Amino acid sequence: MSNNDEIKSHAKVDLCAPNLKGNELRYVSDAIKSGWVSGAGEYVSRFEKAISDYVGAQDAVACQSGTAGLHLSLIALGLQANDEIIVPTVTFVAAVNPVRYVGAYPIFMDCDDSLCMNAEKLEDFFNEKCVFDGEILKNKLTNRRIKLIIVVHVFGNMGNMCKILRLAEFYKLKVIEDATEALGTYYKSGLLKGKYAGTMGDIGVFSFNANKIITTGGGGAVVSHEKKILDKVRFFSTQAKNDSFYFIHNEIGFNYRMSNVQAAIGLAQIEQIEEFVKIKNKNYNSYKKHGINLLPFDEKIRSNKWFYAHLAQKKEELMKHLMKNNIEVRPLWMLVHLQKCYKCFQSYKIEKANYFLKRIVNLPCGSGLSESSIVKIAEIIKNFYDF
Numbered sequence: 001m002s003n004n005d006e007i008k009s010h011a012k013v014d015l016c017a018p019n020l021k022g023n024e025l026r027y028v029s030d031a032i033k034s035g036w037v038s039g040a041g042e043y044v045s046r047f048e049k050a051i052s053d054y055v056g057a058q059d060a061v062a063c064q065s066g067t068a069g070l071h072l073s074l075i076a077l078g079l080q081a082n083d084e085i086i087v088p089t090v091t092f093v094a095a096v097n098p099v100r101y102v103g104a105y106p107i108f109m110d111c112d113d114s115l116c117m118n119a120e121k122l123e124d125f126f127n128e129k130c131v132f133d134g135e136i137l138k139n140k141l142t143n144r145r146i147k148l149i150i151v152v153h154v155f156g157n158m159g160n161m162c163k164i165l166r167l168a169e170f171y172k173l174k175v176i177e178d179a180t181e182a183l184g185t186y187y188k189s190g191l192l193k194g195k196y197a198g199t200m201g202d203i204g205v206f207s208f209n210a211n212k213i214i215t216t217g218g219g220g221a222v223v224s225h226e227k228k229i230l231d232k233v234r235f236f237s238t239q240a241k242n243d244s245f246y247f248i249h250n251e252i253g254f255n256y257r258m259s260n261v262q263a264a265i266g267l268a269q270i271e272q273i274e275e276f277v278k279i280k281n282k283n284y285n286s287y288k289k290h291g292i293n294l295l296p297f298d299e300k301i302r303s304n305k306w307f308y309a310h311l312a313q314k315k316e317e318l319m320k321h322l323m324k325n326n327i328e329v330r331p332l333w334m335l336v337h338l339q340k341c342y343k344c345f346q347s348y349k350i351e352k353a354n355y356f357l358k359r360i361v362n363l364p365c366g367s368g369l370s371e372s373s374i375v376k377i378a379e380i381i382k383n384f385y386d387f
């Protein structure tokens with residue numbers, strides 16, 4: 001057993017366990033009784049409608065995972081080999097891998113104080129490192145065309161959408177919002193007041209992995225305001241069938257559709273999302289009340305407060321200490337531009353991301369977390385610092 005495994009095996013307070021106390025069992029058993037357990041079935045369309053109604057999108061396409069949703073989005077927007085795509089370095093790697101699935105090239109951007117893409121630096125990058133002829137934006141270094149920005153709304157925060165959308169419009173770029181961690185986050189004020197994460201770019205993608213604000217066990221959804229885009233996403237998610245009786249396929253598709261059983265869980269979960277957000281908020285405030293510093297969320301937004309990031313002193317020692325006390329914690333993801341598969345790609349002035357990498361410890365944040373667990377965790381952290 002490695003030192004790491006030994007530490008992990010003691011963990012008792014989960015980082016982010018799912019909360020399945022609503023209609024999940026009832027809907028799943030209904031789906032099973034109906035005999036519709038795979039891609040077709042009424043729960044899939046009910047779940048899609050519930051998601052699109054909740055965020056205010058024209059429609060949604062439910063799929064097997066957030067990663068599948070991102071892959072389908074790139075295909076639906078026509079991204080191809082040799083195109084370049086702006087991505088953040090502070091993200092789970094699943095936001096970047098689909099760029100390589102389509103053979104495109106990532107360019108890594110730094111984060112700002114919200115952990116999301118730094119829009120100021122993005123503008124500097126376009127000014128310093130690119131040429132624009134009024135139609136096409138080209139990277140001076142590679143002479144390749146930049147076509148798209150993937151913004152990740154990290155931990156339930158919101159990227160600077162006002163500025164990113166302005167830049168995208170000026171440079172004629174598409175925008176995918178990776179809102180996998182930010183279902184339920186929306187602007188409370190400003191020009192984008194009332195807009196939900198995932199609904200401002202060309203496409204938004206959600207994840208319903210077990211640790212997300214709502215779960216389907218594993219799953220995702222793609223939203224957009226453009227029917228044409230969603231039709232493409234749906235088409236490619238079901239093996240690109242041009243004729244479903246004679247099985248004619250003029251393009252290469254994927255088996256990425258969500259199953260009816262997953263959607264049954266999802267429908268029960270979306271019914272509870274506002275309750276989950278309330279609990280997440282209360283627990284976030286409770287940590288702070290008990291003296292634990294947590295990274296703030298932008299004041300202009302109502303955040304779903306998905307993850308609680310503590311800025312730690314002696315990060316490694318603190319994580320070991322908490323894990324030894326049966327508290328599951330997690331550091332920030334290793335920055336994507338430093339990962340073995342991505343070191344060879346271009347990155348632009350990554351600084352702030354390094355600062356956060358050295359300090360962030362994510363604390364337990366599940367909506368089932370009790371007040372007594374928070375008090376205990378806060379005591380353990382304070383004792384560690386006082387020692």
Ligand SMILES: Cc1ncc(COP(=O)(O)O)c(C=O)c1O
Nearest residue numbers: 065066067092094095180207209
């Ligand atoms: C930022 C980000 N992007 C993409 C994904 C991929 O979602 P999934 O696990 O559903 O494939 C996740 C979560 O897992 C994520 O956190």
